Each structure stands twice: as C-alpha cells, then as structure tokens.
Amino acid sequence: MLTRKKPLVSRTPLKRSAPIGVRPSPGSSLTRTKVRVKSPVAAHPKHWAAKRRPSPTAIERRYMGYVAALCCAVCRRLGIEGTPAIVHHQRTGTGKMRASHYRTCPLCPLHHQGSGFGVHDMGRSQFADLYGFSEVDLVEETRGLLVEYLPAEERT
Numbered sequence: 001m002l003t004r005k006k007p008l009v010s011r012t013p014l015k016r017s018a019p020i021g022v023r024p025s026p027g028s029s030l031t032r033t034k035v036r037v038k039s040p041v042a043a044h045p046k047h048w049a050a051k052r053r054p055s056p057t058a059i060e061r062r063y064m065g066y067v068a069a070l071c072c073a074v075c076r077r078l079g080i081e082g083t084p085a086i087v088h089h090q091r092t093g094t095g096k097m098r099a100s101h102y103r104t105c106p107l108c109p110l111h112h113q114g115s116g117f118g119v120h121d122m123g124r125s126q127f128a129d130l131y132g133f134s135e136v137d138l139v140e141e142t143r144g145l146l147v148e149y150l151p152a153e154e155r156t
C-alpha cells in the first residue's frame with residue numbers, strides 16, 4: 001500500500017487560477033509515485049558547451065559587421081529602411097550546434113526578441129505565417145547581398 005507523508009493537495013489557497021489545461025488531472029497525483037527532479041546533466045557545464053559557438057575570427061567579425069550594416073531585414077521587407085540592427089544567428093536546422101557566423105541576418109531589437117513578434121518570440125511556422133517569409137529566407141537574402149564577402153566554401 002502506498003503511504004504518503006505529505007498531503008496530496010496543498011493547503012495553501014491558490015492565489016490565481018491556472019489555465020485548465022495546465023492543471024493536473026485529479027487522478028494523476030494519486031498514481032504518481034516519484035517526483036521529477038531536475039536532471040544533473042542539464043546543469044552540467046558540458047551541456048552548455050554544445051550550445052556554444054566558437055568566437056568569430058576577424059574575417060567573420062568583418063562579415064557580421066556588414067550584416068548589421070544592412071539594417072533590419074524584416075523592417076526592410078515591411079518597407080522601412082535603415083532600422084539599426086544586431087546580428088541574429090539562424091536557428092532553423094542547426095540542431096544542437098549553433099549556426100555559423102555566415103548563417104546570420106540583421107534584425108532590429110523588436111524583430112529579434114522580447115517584443116512578442118520577434119524571431120525568438122515565436123515558432124518557425126508562426127513567424128512565417130505572420131510575415132510571409134521565414135528566418136531562412138532572411139538569412140539567404142543576407143548571404144546573397146553579401147556574397148562577395150562570403151568565403152569560397154560558403155558560396156554554394
């Protein structure tokens with residue numbers, strides 16, 4: 001028989017109601033026998049190493065300087081020229097590795113992250129549905145504009 005030291009339901013009253021979808025079903029807490037703990041692997045520094053990108057070489061830095069100088073690629077497609085931009089690295093299709101410094105595009109802060117409509121704020125299809133073009137379209141466009149600055153092995 002299953003014995004518990006702690007009550008199944010917290011006695012602390014809920015201060016706000018969670019969306020119904022987030023609430024565990026009434027049966028689940030009764031059948032659950034172990035508590036999920038954070039994997040120690042996730043906190044291990046080696047985990048972060050997989051996500052790290054090599055710091056850019058002087059030539060890569062120069063390329064990214066030209067990328068940023070193009071100004072925001074989304075704004076440009078929306079008819080607004082010259083919005084100051086930072087360099088965004090493509091996420092699509094990179095898996096665990098981060099994209100190379102040559103798979104980048106310029107984005108203004110709003111179209112990058114934190115505004116709710118930036119490339120980091122939504123999924124790939126959501127982004128494409130909203131704007132009518134994809135992150136990869138922007139990266140390819142940028143590479144096309146700067147093809148003369150791409151190293152030979154990148155020009156395919």
Ligand SMILES: [Zn+2]
Nearest residue numbers: 072075108111
């Ligand atoms: Zn923009």
Ligand SMILES: [Zn+2]
Nearest residue numbers: 087088089112
């Ligand atoms: Zn980014």
